[in-house]
Amino acid sequence: DGGITQSPKYLFRKEGQNVTLSCEQNLNHDAMYWYRQDPGQGLRLIYYSQIVNDFQKGDIAEGYSVSREKKESFPLTVTSAQKNPTAFYLCASSIERQALYGYTFGSGTRLTVV
Amino acid sequence: DAKTTQPPSMDCAEGRAANLPCNHSTISGNEYVYWYRQIHSQGPQYIIHGLKNNETNEMASLIITEDRKSSTLILPHATLRDTAVYYCIVPGAGGTSYGKLTFGQGTILTVHP
Numbered sequence: 001d002g003g004i005t006q007s008p009k010y011l012f013r014k015e016g017q018n019v020t021l022s023c024e025q026n027l028n029h030d031a032m033y034w035y036r037q038d039p040g041q042g043l044r045l046i047y048y049s050q051i052v053n054d055f056q057k058g059d060i061a062e063g064y065s066v067s068r069e070k071k072e073s074f075p076l077t078v079t080s081a082q083k084n085p086t087a088f089y090l091c092a093s094s095i096e097r098q099a100l101y102g103y104t105f106g107s108g109t110r111l112t113v114v
Numbered sequence: 115d116a117k118t119t120q121p122p123s124m125d126c127a128e129g130r131a132a133n134l135p136c137n138h139s140t141i142s143g144n145e146y147v148y149w150y151r152q153i154h155s156q157g158p159q160y161i162i163h164g165l166k167n168n169e170t171n172e173m174a175s176l177i178i179t180e181d182r183k184s185s186t187l188i189l190p191h192a193t194l195r196d197t198a199v200y201y202c203i204v205p206g207a208g209g210t211s212y213g214k215l216t217f218g219q220g221t222i223l224t225v226h227p
Contacts, residue, residue: 040219041219044217045216103158103160103215104160105158106157107156108157
């Protein structure tokens with residue numbers, strides 16, 4: 001079945017460490033996105049990529065980095081510069097740049113800084 | 115992106131229709147309205163989208179007013195599994211918001227027995 005796989009589902013990190021969240025899709029979608037969700041809040045866009053080897057900052061990119069070396073993969077690194085990294089992270093993809101057919105979301109990674 | 119306004123919460127009895135409103139008074143002529151929902155601790159799920167005409171699929175119906183300034187998502191026979199946060203989204207048609215969905219706080223729909 002086609003879809004988006006995020007791993008791991010739960011992640012614990014010590015303060016000051018970088019951590020990378022995985023996002024893989026086999027939908028042949030061009031565009032991919034990373035969102036952050038805090039308790040009781042909506043989703044906020046971190047980074048997005050419309051095509052391989054290209055990505056743009058979203059609304060809250062500070063303290064995060066991404067790469068898009070392959071169409072299927074869009075990993076997110078949460079760096080030590082991110083002041084409040086504990087959150088629920090969601091990866092999404094869309095069939096084309098216009099996202100006219102909507103987004104497909106992964107099941108999310110819950111990151112906790114200890 | 116066009117701004118959307120939704121009530122923070124709504125209740126619905128199981129088996130009844132759930133009608134979720136959304137105001138998008140600043141929508142432009144070529145912007146679609148999308149609806150997603152998010153069940154607790156899962157990724158959002160696409161429900162339906164529309165431009166001008168009313169739309170229906172196996173999950174829901176979308177009614178868009180003639181002036182396109184508001185819409186209503188209808189779940190015809192709500193079940194307990196429909197309890198979720200429902201997001202009404204109008205993505206930008208171009209520029210830096212091209213293809214980018216902006217999620218607000220949505221409406222928490224609680225379906226009770």
